[in-house]
Amino acid sequence: EAQVTQNPRYLITVTGKKLTVTCSQNMNHEYMSWYRQDPGLGLRQIYYSMNVEVTDKGDVPEGYKVSRKEKRNFPLILESPSPNQTSLYFCASSLGGGLYNSPLHFGNGTRLTVT
Amino acid sequence: AQKVTQAQTEISVVEKEDVTLDCVYETRDTTYYLFWYKQPPSGELVFLIRRNSFDEQNEISGRYSWNFQKSTSSFNFTITASQVVDSAVYFCALSEAIRGSTLGRLYFGRGTQLTVWP
Numbered sequence: 001e002a003q004v005t006q007n008p009r010y011l012i013t014v015t016g017k018k019l020t021v022t023c024s025q026n027m028n029h030e031y032m033s034w035y036r037q038d039p040g041l042g043l044r045q046i047y048y049s050m051n052v053e054v055t056d057k058g059d060v061p062e063g064y065k066v067s068r069k070e071k072r073n074f075p076l077i078l079e080s081p082s083p084n085q086t087s088l089y090f091c092a093s094s095l096g097g098g099l100y101n102s103p104l105h106f107g108n109g110t111r112l113t114v115t
Numbered sequence: 116a117q118k119v120t121q122a123q124t125e126i127s128v129v130e131k132e133d134v135t136l137d138c139v140y141e142t143r144d145t146t147y148y149l150f151w152y153k154q155p156p157s158g159e160l161v162f163l164i165r166r167n168s169f170d171e172q173n174e175i176s177g178r179y180s181w182n183f184q185k186s187t188s189s190f191n192f193t194i195t196a197s198q199v200v201d202s203a204v205y206f207c208a209l210s211e212a213i214r215g216s217t218l219g220r221l222y223f224g225r226g227t228q229l230t231v232w233p
Binding site: 059 | 150
């Protein structure tokens with residue numbers, strides 16, 4: 001089954017403790033991206049990747065890191081999480097060429113709480 | 116300034132009513148793409164439609180229809196004869212296709228919460 005898999009689904013952590021949210025897709029998509037969803041703010045793009053080893057900042061990249069060492073995986077790293085990073089996170093992927101002709105396939109989301 | 120504006124934060128209707136969700140976008144590009152996504156209470160994001168800037172033809176899919184008007188920079192979504200299962204948050208999104216610094220960027224509106232009462 002074609003899908004984007006995020007793990008974990010729920011995560012509670014403390015300020016400053018490094019964490020990684022994994023994202024994997026099995027559709028051979030070139031484009032992958034991370035979003036955070038906050039009440040009243042919709043979805044905001046954190047980082048995106050057009051292909052392996054190619055990543056770029058979105059609207060809210062501060063406090064986050066990403067890497068794209070292989071096509072299928074696009075982990076989101078919070079080196080020193082803070083309470084303002086408490087949010088619902090979505091990973092997404094789409095076919096090559098960016099978003100031009102293809103919709104995003106989203107993972108099921110990761111609800112992160114930083115205390 | 117927001118690139119995608121969904122002015123309606125919440126809409127409530129009674130089943131079988133028609134409802135239109137508004138989306139206004141802002142771009143200087145001539146080539147761009149517009150999308151609608153649905154987020155039901157279960158939380159997943161579901162793709163509904165995409166439209167490129169060169170195709171202003173309106174589209175109908177069952178009870179759903181979309182009205183794209185470049186003159187007013189709007190891409191509105193209408194649900195005819197709404198049902199309780201249509202209750203969800205609906206997001207409009209814009210992708211600007213050919214600009215170096217925004218290549219691959221996707222801008223979402225803040226979403227409209229639609230509640231359909233039985």
